[in-house]
Amino acid sequence: MDTKVAIIYFSATGNTEMIAFEYARNFQETGANVDLIRMEEFKEPFPYNYYDFFGFGFPIWGCRAPIWFRNKILQFPEAKIDQKAFIFGTSAGWYSDAAIPIIKILKEKKYNVVRASFYKMPSNIIISSAQEKFQKRFYQKLYNNATLKVESEVREIIAENKNAEIQSMLTYKTESMDIDNLPKSGCILSFLTNYMNTMKKLPGHKFSIKRTKINDNCIRCQLCYKSCPVNAIKWIGNKPLITEDCILCMRCINNCPVNAIETFGIRKGSTYKAPDYSPPILRNEVQ
């Protein structure tokens, strides 16, 4: 019987999507049936029982999975016997113990969590033109390394070889964790964990949104409005307006065709998105 795999992921600027596609391609080469599902398009009713493997992919934000992504997994039902899960994250290199809260949720739902793997990718946040030039020299190397790593990860997932990282996380690290009161992640960017992820509860969030502005270059293409994963952009007076629902995922900022969205004044022509990435169209055009 064919193995059935659901790869559920979120990607604001294409890095995680690139890795998700690689997982899908490698599983398909083994004869598996694979469905790729964007978390922002995930809907009930969902055929949970149809799948043997669930893959969850996300960008690392403040050394954690985005909270809204984590909350969606919290809604999953308990696994049926033998359903397996794997996790993958992409980051600019700092991920610390990002997988633990997700592993804890999956473990409590009785999934057999086989692997958690992290991929170093270019950063899509705080890009200055100097950093952009510096990063560009290494992009190809990062993508090549990631591609090779996915190939070996899929082999290990199918063989159900747990990695050392997950062994220790499954045993002691998840036991005492209260996922609603996450401990500091130990990452030098850990201050971002709460700042970016819990958002509205903190004054810093309002401060950030106020500094995220749409300038006069805007050509009213509506791409930002149609592709925001959390519908945080309103269309008012024939113009986009970023509201407090924004989770600062960087999708609209990095994908605006005319660089009209600035945050803290650092986005003047310096943006990042993975090669060939186009943001998904999630909403209809405003009439």
Ligand SMILES: Cc1cc2nc3c(=O)[nH]c(=O)nc-3n(C[C@H](O)[C@H](O)[C@H](O)COP(=O)(O)O)c2cc1C
């Ligand atoms: C809000 C936010 C927080 C981030 N925090 C981290 C971090 O803690 N560590 C890190 O290495 N990269 C961090 N990054 C960079 C992204 O994790 C990285 O570029 C990722 O590959 C983007 O994936 P995507 O293109 O699929 O959205 C952050 C990016 C954003 C937008």
Ligand code: SF4
């Ligand atoms: S993506 Fe850019 S140009 Fe298009 S509506 Fe949004 S801000 Fe304006």
Ligand code: SF4
């Ligand atoms: S408005 Fe905020 S949440 Fe929506 S795409 Fe832009 S940065 Fe992401």
